[in-house]
Amino acid sequence: MPRPCNFGFFLALSCVLFLACEREPIEQFCPNVGVGELAISEIRGVTDAAGQWFELHNPNDTAVNLTGLSLRLAKLDGAGEWEIVLREQGLSLEPFGYFVLGRFNSDDLPSHVDYGYAADFDGDIYSAGFLQLYACETLIDQVIWGQDDNSASAEILPSDGTLSFDGAVVLTAESNDIGANWCYDEMDDGFYKSGTPKEMNRACEP
Numbered sequence: 001m002p003r004p005c006n007f008g009f010f011l012a013l014s015c016v017l018f019l020a021c022e023r024e025p026i027e028q029f030c031p032n033v034g035v036g037e038l039a040i041s042e043i044r045g046v047t048d049a050a051g052q053w054f055e056l057h058n059p060n061d062t063a064v065n066l067t068g069l070s071l072r073l074a075k076l077d078g079a080g081e082w083e084i085v086l087r088e089q090g091l092s093l094e095p096f097g098y099f100v101l102g103r104f105n106s107d108d109l110p111s112h113v114d115y116g117y118a119a120d121f122d123g124d125i126y127s128a129g130f131l132q133l134y135a136c137e138t139l140i141d142q143v144i145w146g147q148d149d150n151s152a153s154a155e156i157l158p159s160d161g162t163l164s165f166d167g168a169v170v171l172t173a174e175s176n177d178i179g180a181n182w183c184y185d186e187m188d189d190g191f192y193k194s195g196t197p198k199e200m201n202r203a204c205e206p
């Protein structure tokens with residue numbers, strides 16, 4: 001909720017300062033997104049110019065509002081939790097589309113990134129951890145990687161290329177819970193092993 005303004009003794013000045021400095025209270029906005037309406041599809045943790053990013057997919061035939069969604073990233077034991085909130089107004093993902101959140105500043109986005117999260121989280125994505133996508137307290141989707149002996153977990157993040165959901169499998173918030181449906185995309189585009197940001201993933205090798 002926005003802070004109420006009290007125009008009493010010198011509080012008017014405080015109020016002006018709050019209005020000038022306070023972040024937009026978008027955290028309080030709950031987007032109308034249900035469980036399974038988005039699915040995490042690809043993760044890149046490499047610190048080269050192509051950068052670190054997460055890709056989301058809309059597996060349904062209706063557009064999904066993204067503003068107000070949050071991504072919570074942590075190590076496997078829950079340590080080092082960070083929250084990325086999509087604060088920009090009017091963000092949406094078209095039917096069957098892909099959306100990339102990258103570790104970039106919002107005023108300096110490369111063409112393969114839709115939204116820059118560096119203001120919220122400017123660290124390296126953990127080589128083993130999990131990512132949860134929330135609409136307020138509703139868990140929309142999650143992916144775990146790097147956990148041994150767990151069929152729900154993909155491999156650790158690759159040191160180059162991306163951790164990529166198998167493009168030959170129908171991607172949903174359920175199918176991406178199966179570790180065997182993930183592989184490394186290490187295709188070299190001539191400059192980087194950049195994966196397939198904003199696009200359907202390549203098929204994993206059998």
Ligand SMILES: [Ca+2]
Pocket residue numbers: 041042055098195196197198199200201
């Ligand atoms: Ca992709």
